[in-house]
Structures are given as structure tokens and as C-alpha cells.
Amino acid sequence: MNIKIKDNLIDKKILNNIYKTFESNTFPWYYYSSTAYENDKKDFYFQFAHIFYINDIINSDYFNILNPILNKINPKKIIKIKANLTTMYNKVVPLKLHTDFKEEVKGATTSVYYINDNNGYTVFPKLKKQIKSKANRLVSFPVNTEHTGTTHTNKKIRLVINFNYFK
Secondary structure, eight states: OOOEEESSOSOHHHHHHHHHHHHSTTSOOEEESOSSSTTOTTOOOOEEEEEEEETTEEOOTTGGGGHHHHHHHOOSEEEEEEEEEEEOOSSOOBOOOBOSOSSOOTTOEEEEEEOSOOSOEEEEGGGTEEEEOOTTEEEEEETTOOBBOBOOSSSSEEEEEEEEEEO
16 A cells, blocks of 8 residues: 655645635535544544535536646546545544545545644554644545544644545
């Protein structure tokens, strides 16, 4: 299993624009009662999400804000793109371990793009790796790789975008 990390993915001005858009009171975030699989009763934490692309359809009026990132990852076919917003918690705790799809999606890639710095991270238990949440970092790995995010304690929000695609 190969995990690739790319720092300073896009111009900082563009990143700041994405952050300001996501943080604004006009950006449409939607409540999810779990962080991995929808309505998972065993997941103790919640998140807000915005689905940009799913089922071969652009699902967001904000899709074009992703173009600088998409130009860098250059997907041949997008499966799903979803932004996640989690709120501050009283300690850093791993969330629900998962793969981005319950069903097998052979040959696909997951990339996590970090919008802001915080003390949360992405965990890959089988690989014994932790990737820090660092603004403008892209972490890519095979879609069937088990992983999870964590809570965070030092910022009001943690913002990431998950990209699932074929290269």
C-alpha cells in the first residue's frame, strides 16, 4: 500500500479563498450523524458535509472552487467529492475506521485535502501511520485502505475535502 503526501498543493491565495468560502455563513453544510458511514449508530461523533460530486453528477453550485485541486490530481473519472467539517472536541480521539466505499472499487484512489492546520490527523492503523492535518496538504492512497480522521482540540473547525477517483 502506497501513501503519497504532497504539501503546498495549490497557491495560498486560492487556498485562502476556499477556506473563506467554507467558513462563510452562506456555504451550505449538511449535518451527518456519523463520520464514516451514514447513520452509523456506533459512531460517537458527527460532522457537517457538503457533497460536490456523486453518481456522475455535479451536486454543488460551488464545484468550480475545486478546479485548482482537480487540475493537480488530474482524475480520469471522478467517483465522489465531499468536504467535511468537524467541530472542536475536548480531546483528540480517532473516529470510525473505514474505507470510503463499503463495496469494492478496484483501482480507485482516495485523496484527502486539508484546508486548515489543526491538531487532528488521519490514521492508517494497518500501516502504523498518522498524517497531520496541515493546510494545503494532499494525502493520496488506494480507495480500499482503512483509515480514519480524528477529533481536534486547538481550532474551532477542521476542514478536509475527500476526493475519490480513478487516475
